[in-house]
Amino acid sequence: xxxxxxxxxxxxxxxxxxxxxxxxxxxxxxxxxxxxxxxxxxxxxxxxxxxxxxxxxxxxxxxxxxxxxxxxxxxxxxxxxxxxxxxxxxxxxxxxxxxxxxxxxxxxxxxxxxxxxxxxxxxxxxxxxxxxx
Numbered sequence: 199x200x201x202x203x204x205x206x207x208x209x210x211x212x213x214x215x216x217x218x219x220x221x222x223x224x225x226x227x228x229x230x231x232x233x234x235x236x237x238x239x240x241x242x243x244x245x246x247x248x249x250x251x252x253x254x255x256x257x258x259x260x261x262x263x264x265x266x267x268x269x270x271x272x273x274x275x276x277x278x279x280x281x282x283x284x285x286x287x288x289x290x291x292x293x294x295x296x297x298x299x300x301x302x303x304x305x306x307x308x309x310x311x312x313x314x315x316x317x318x319x320x321x322x323x324x325x326x327x328x329x330x331x
Contacts, residue, residue: 202255203285204320205293207310211275212302219300220275226251227266227279241292246283250293253283274302285314294323301325 211223218237224230225248236242246253254262262281269276283289290312303309303325311320 201284202282202315203290204280204282204313204315205250205290205310206312207251207277207279207297209277209297209301209303209309210272211277211300213274215275215300223266223275223277223297223300227264227277237296239292239296241289241296244287244289244292246285246287246289247293249281249283250289251279251281253281255282282315285312298326 211220215223218233218235221230221233222237225232232248241247251264252262262279264277264279264281266275266277266279268274294310298309301309305325305327307325308322309325310323312323313320
C-alpha cells in the first residue's frame with residue numbers, strides 16, 4: 199500500500215513569474231487545466247507530480263486544501279496548500295527544487311514542510327541563499 203507524506207506550502211510567487219510556470223501552479227493549487235507543455239525538470243517526469251496540492255489520505259487530514267489567490271494590493275500570487283501523497287519518487291523534494299526559484303521569499307525564509315507518516319518530526323524547507331556572482 200505504501201506510506202504517505204504530507205506537504206504544507208505557504209509562499210508567494212515572484213511578481214514576474216513566467217506564464218507557463220504560473221499555469222503549472224494554477225493546475226496544482228487552483229484547479230486549472232494541466233498545461234499542454236510542461237517544463238523540462240525531473241519533477242515533471244515523476245508519476246505523481248500532479249498530485250501535489252490535490253491528493254489526500256486519512257493518515258493526515260482526509261482532504262487536501264489549496265488556495266492560490268492574486269492579491270491586488272501586493273500585486274502578487276499567494277499560495278497556501280496542505281496535501282499528502284505517496285512520495286515514492288521524491289515528488290515533494292523535486293517539486294520544492296523546481297518551485298524555489300519562483301517563490302518570492304527572503305533567503306533563509308521558511309516556506310514549507312513535509313512530514314512522512316511514520317516520522318515524529320517534519321522536514322523543513324527554507325528559501326536557499328542565492329549564489330554570489
